[in-house]
Amino acid sequence: MSDVPLxxxxxxxxxxxxxxxxxxxxxxLVVAATGVGAADLVATLVAGSRYGYTLLWxxxxxxxxxxxxxxxAGRYSLATGRSIFDGWRSLGRWTTFYFAPYIVVWGFVYGxxxxxxxxxxxxxxxPDLSLRWVAIVSGLLGLALVWFGxxxxxxxxxxxxxxxxxxxxxxxxxxxLPNLGEIALGMRPIIPDGSIVYVLGLAGGVGGTIxxxxxxxxxxxxxxxxxxxxxxxxxxxxxxxxMTGIFVVAMLIVGAELLYSAGIAISTGEDGxxxxxxxxxxxxxxxxxxVFLLGFWASSFSSLIGVWSGVxxxxxxxxxxxxxxxxxxxxxRTGGRYFxxxxxxxxxxxxxxxxxxxxxxxxLAYGVLGALFMPxxxxxxxxxxxxxxxxxxxxxxxxxxxxxRQWRNRWFSNLAMGVCAALFVxxxxxxxxxxxxxxx
Numbered sequence: 001m002s003d004v005p006l007x008x009x010x011x012x013x014x015x016x017x018x019x020x021x022x023x024x025x026x027x028x029l030v031v032a033a034t035g036v037g038a039a040d041l042v043a044t045l046v047a048g049s050r051y052g053y054t055l056l057w058x059x060x061x062x063x064x065x066x067x068x069x070x071x072x073a074g075r076y077s078l079a080t081g082r083s084i085f086d087g088w089r090s091l092g093r094w095t096t097f098y099f100a101p102y103i104v105v106w107g108f109v110y111g112x113x114x115x116x117x118x119x120x121x122x123x124x125x126x127p128d129l130s131l132r133w134v135a136i137v138s139g140l141l142g143l144a145l146v147w148f149g150x151x152x153x154x155x156x157x158x159x160x161x162x163x164x165x166x167x168x169x170x171x172x173x174x175x176x177l178p179n180l181g182e183i184a185l186g187m188r189p190i191i192p193d194g195s196i197v198y199v200l201g202l203a204g205g206v207g208g209t210i211x212x213x214x215x216x217x218x219x220x221x222x223x224x225x226x227x228x229x230x231x232x233x234x235x236x237x238x239x240x241x242x243m244t245g246i247f248v249v250a251m252l253i254v255g256a257e258l259l260y261s262a263g264i265a266i267s268t269g270e271d272g273x274x275x276x277x278x279x280x281x282x283x284x285x286x287x288x289x290x291v292f293l294l295g296f297w298a299s300s301f302s303s304l305i306g307v308w309s310g311v312x313x314x315x316x317x318x319x320x321x322x323x324x325x326x327x328x329x330x331x332x333r334t335g336g337r338y339f340x341x342x343x344x345x346x347x348x349x350x351x352x353x354x355x356x357x358x359x360x361x362x363x364l365a366y367g368v369l370g371a372l373f374m375p376x377x378x379x380x381x382x383x384x385x386x387x388x389x390x391x392x393x394x395x396x397x398x399x400x401x402x403x404x405r406q407w408r409n410r411w412f413s414n415l416a417m418g419v420c421a422a423l424f425v426x427x428x429x430x431x432x433x434x435x436x437x438x439x440x
Contacts, residue, residue, distance in 0.1 A: 027218035028233075028240030030155060031070060033162045034211045034306025036244055038117050038299050041169070041251050042272040047198050048255020049266060053179075055195065055202055056186030056252055062203035063245040065423070067237060068416040070215045072381040072409075074233045077216030078226060080401030082327060083317045084216050087384045087401070095380070096322075102373060103315055106210065107342065111350030114307060115139040117270055117300040121293040124274055132354050138301065143347045146308045151221040151334045154309055161302035165247065168295025172276075173250035175284055176257035183253070200427045213377055214310030217317065221334055227407065258283070270300075308343055309334070315342035371431035378421035385409040385417075 047055045073084055080087070088095035112135075119134035146154060191199055215237075219225065224233060258279055259266060266275035273296045281289025316338035320329050331337045386409050387402060409417070 026155075026232075026236040026240070027074075027215060027222050027224070028070070028236035028238075029162060029243065030158050030218050030240075030306060031211055031215045031310070032240040032244045033158050033165070033302045034214075034310060035066070035209050035303070036165075036247055036299060037114075037303035038120075038270045038273055038296060041247070041296075041299060042268065042270055043198075043201055044248050044251040045255040045259070045272055045276060046266065046268055047202050048252040049259035049264065050198070050255075051192055051195055052256040052260045053182045053186030053252065054190055054192055055198060056183065056249065057189050058199050058202045059248040059252055060187070060245060063241055063248055065203065065416065065420045066212065066244065067241045068413065069377060069381065069420060070212050070241070071234060071237050072385055072413065072417065073213055073215045073377075074219055074237060075230065075407055076381070076384055076403060077219055078224065078230050078233060079403045079407035081225065082401040083220075083321070084213050085314065085317050085321055086327070088380055089321065090401075091380060091383060098372070098376065099318065103210075103311070103318065103342075104345075106373075107311065107315075107346050108350055109353065110307060111139065111346040112353035114142075114300070114304040115350065115354065118142075118297060118304050120270055120274070121277075121296040121300070124277070125290060125293055135354050136351055138304065139347045139351065142301065142304045142308050143343055146305055146312070147335075147340060147343060151218070151309075154305065154334075155222075158302055158306065161298040162243065164298040165295050165302070166243070168292050168298070169247050169254075170250045171288075172280060172292060172295075173253040175280075175288070176254050178253045178257055182256070183249075186252075197430065200423070200430055203423055203427075209307075210314070210373055211306060211310050212374075214314055217313035218310060220328065221313070225328075227404075230407070308346055312339045312342040312346070315339075315345075371428040374424040375421060375428050378417055378424050382409070382414065382417045382421060386414065 044059055047059070076082075076084060076087055085099070088099065115135035115138050116131065118138040119131050122134050122138075123129050123131045145157060149157070219229070219233060254276065258264070258276075264279060266272040266279075274293075277289045277292045277296070280292050313332070313334065316332040316336055319338045319341075320332035325332060329336075331339075333339065385403055385407075388405075388408075
């Protein structure tokens, strides 16, 4: 797509350099592709297989909520020139005490999960291969792609994976011959009996991870780092989550038309996509079953390399900020020392979890810390994007930039973020119960 020139918004501080331009490929596509992994596709698929189109409105609402949160993270970074972690630190030491163990434990467990997810469709096609060793090779390949590549190269690779996902996921929905009337009825806000867990999971889980907060770091790597790019960022974010919405609706259509109507049950884990590949192969031929497995792999591997890039940037900024480095110091950027250190943490220690049974205590900590992150993000963004007072900080906090008045939340953003915070708190309580109950 050709570049579209954009004018600066009222109240924006003019900057130097070329006029901001928006491309359809940007950090928004990266954060959306990273957030929509195999587990998210399964969650939507299962919802469609159990309730037909009834929960379509929840999936759409969840996508809109991610638009609001990602826009807020991007707006804070562009308006202040500071990272989201800088903003968190200004709220008090408690944010550091939460984030430090979270990013360490989360990375250790997620590394193994991402490698296994990427290996699963490959081993399905080539059953003689070992899942464990294919997972290890997947991690090493992801490490090499991000370690030796620039951000621009990484963005191009993500674009290829999104294209594969679009062809396979949307192609499956088209083959399913969706009922447009039922789709329209699915936008009615109805919660069927027994579906509250699926409502919470579908609204809060699809495309929603720590990578939402990484958006500001990818903006910086792209070179969009001043208020001049505010409108560009919003278009980028909206376009990317429109793509996410298409994936979500497509998978729900597949679940409703192929599974719900035929009364076919599938697994709730990532094996659910393997079950779907079998159904597609039976109906449309073995070739399409393999094509869908390619899409499964693309969604998993794009999430892997997205985390290897985005969360490594967050960790690098976390360390650089604690060490007093200037914002944007080379050690905290793509290819920097701290960036590469976290990539190694994501890749090699998690291989132990692939070789051994996962420690119960570690999995429990992962579940607890992970459930708390989205409420943490929603609530802190509400505070940061409404705060005034000329730089006052919480006790124990450090000075953080105040968002200029023209970029603070309006009533709609506050309402949307408030709804996000309430939903994610409810989801966190549900996830904490599920994480703790097996060990009580």
